[in-house]
Amino acid sequence: MRLVVVLLAGLLCAGCSGRPVGVLTPVEASVPEATKVDMLVATTRAPSTDKAIRYTGERGKGISLSAFTISIPPDSRREVGQVQWPRSLPANPQTDFATLAVKPLDGEKAARSWLDGHLPPSRRVMIFVHGFNNRFEDAVYRFAQIVHDSGSEVAPVLFTWPSRARVFDYLFDRESTIFSRDAFEETVWQVASDPRVEDVTIMAHSMGAWLAMEGLRQMAIRRGKLPAKISNVILASPDVDVDVFATQWQALNTPKAHFTLFVSRDDRALRVSRRIAGGVDRLGLIDADQYYRELEKSGIVVIDLTAMRSGDALNHGRFASSPEVVRLIGERLVNGQTVTDSQISLGDRIGAAAMGVGQTVGGAAGLALSAPIAVIDPATRRTYQGQVEQFGRVVTENADDPAAE
Template sequence: MRLVIVALACALSAGCAGRPVGVLTPVEETAPDATKLDLLVATTRAPSPNAGELFSGERGRGVSLSAFTVSIPPDDRRQIGEVQWPRSLPANPATDFATLSVEPLDSVKAAKGWLNAHLPPSRRVLIFVHGYNNRFEDAVYRFAQITHDSRSEVAPVLFTWPSRARVFDYLFDRESTIFSRDAFEETVWQVVSDPRVEDVTVMAHSMGAWLAMEGLRQMAIRRGQLPAKISNVILASPDVDVDVFASQWRALNGPNAHFTLFVSRDDRALQVSRRIAGGVDRLGMIDTQQYYAELEKSGIVVIDLTAMRSGDTLNHGRFASSPEVVKLIGQRLVNGQTVTDSDVSIGDRIGVAAMGVGQTVGGAAGLALSAPLAVIDPKTRRTYQGQVEQFGRAVSGTVEDPGAD
């Protein structure tokens, strides 16, 4: 167990090796073809004495609000799904992510003013919650990358909680999510209660998924149900005990929001988390066959990324590092569309062709798929179940199949 944790620590630390400190120091100019992205940031972190870090991994008093403008290099100079960290300071906007401006906001009224000024015509808002082992700049630049690469037509709002970004401070980070759940609930409520906002998606990664679910659970209990404006909840590699998630789900009292899980059965970070947590399954690496009945009953859609290639050595951040997946988030999920009829033909890959006559979509053949993205969707099961039954009758001669040769 000790060797596993040490190996994980090395892998997690490798991504920060050689990165300069203070990357959030604003630069004066951006590159001609770079993209400017505006973010609203709410955090329960304590301020950092380092001006270029802005906020530390320690716990602050109350919620601090800031408006960021981030410069993202031109698409022909970067890989979709990656954050191009500067190797030295000041950052070069032609090749690096760079901060153009940071404006502290002194009140909720000021934050709502920013939100109203940055709402797109869709009036959609995307609220993102990062995971374990994230520094403040990690959260800001990763969310900027997700928003940009997904091409989401949204006003982006980041909620970032105190993470010391040290692998052996897992329990500190875990307690920090408990410390932050009231603030997260209030942040979401302030967004959904804005009369100009029409649609809200909550997306959370890893340990941040536990924080998001706890905040939504509290909101549902306090107000009787989740606000109707919360149309989508996306949990990516959720570091959540499956039994705890079941309890949280029941407390939501039949939410109208669409829930989507991104899972990877080879997620190395969650494998360690599972050992630390006494061997209980983590939601982000569930065996979809084992939990299919519960997922079908709840209406939760699961997108299994296990077979997808990833530059992430831990297989823990595929949702953000895969160009196909991050585009799927923006083009389909945030817009409230299903993934089974998407432009990348995910639904086609898990259709009738993947099964033999007489096998159901919920059977082994329907779940053990070779497609890079395997979608487990109760609505798809019902649709394809009917197709399979019709195809079976056609083969047996009981009905005429108009598509048969």
């Protein structure tokens, strides 16, 4: 177990090597060909006295609101799915993501005023919740990348919770999501209650998916049901105990929103999470093929991304780093369309080279099936428990050998 965690820490640290911290000081220079992404940020983090950082990983009081403008380099100078972090500061908007403006907002009235100027003709809003091990600036830049690369016609709202951005602070981060449930629920409710907003998409990654589900569960219990304007809930690599998800789903009382899960059976981060959680399956690790009979009965769509090439060492961020998937989010899911095999061929988008031997569009890369609550029924999982335990032993024994993947 310790070996697996150390490996995970090494991989995470390797991905950040050479990257400066504190990129949120606005730069004066701008580039005509660059794209600007304006977003509203709601956070439960404690503010920092350092204006280059803005917010720490500690817990604050209440909800703080800010408006950010992020510059993204010209498409000819960047790769879709990637955040171009500056190698030195100040950032160069010609080649780097850069902060152009930051404006603290005082209360709900100021936030509604921000919507006045940024709600698109579609009147859609996307609310994003980041995952474990994220600095404030990580969440801001990643969401800006997703909005830009997906081509989504939305007003972007980022909800960021206190994360210390240290791999060994997993439990602190987990407790911070509990700390932030009420604030997330209130943020979603305020957006969905705005008469000018017609459609809301909630997208949450990793541990943020647990926070999103808990907030939606609370809302459904407190208010009787979810707002009808919430049309889409996208859970990417959800770090959610499958038994807990069962109770969360039941509390939503047959929601009208389309639920989509992006899962990967080779997600190394979720494998470690499963070990920490006592071997209970994580929602983002389910094998849709094994659960086919259960998956075909309800309206939770599962898209298995295992066969896709991944831009990150942990295979934990395919939803944002894959050009095919991030465009799928913008072109189909945010527009309120349920993705199924008959409507869209992920295999065609990904290309034959990204698919394993013997796989078809109906197989891993192109799998898009309906998932009922039975998929997370403990009785259903017993058939595969021996395989899961054996697989966990193999992962642990070979944790220091990337070739053993």
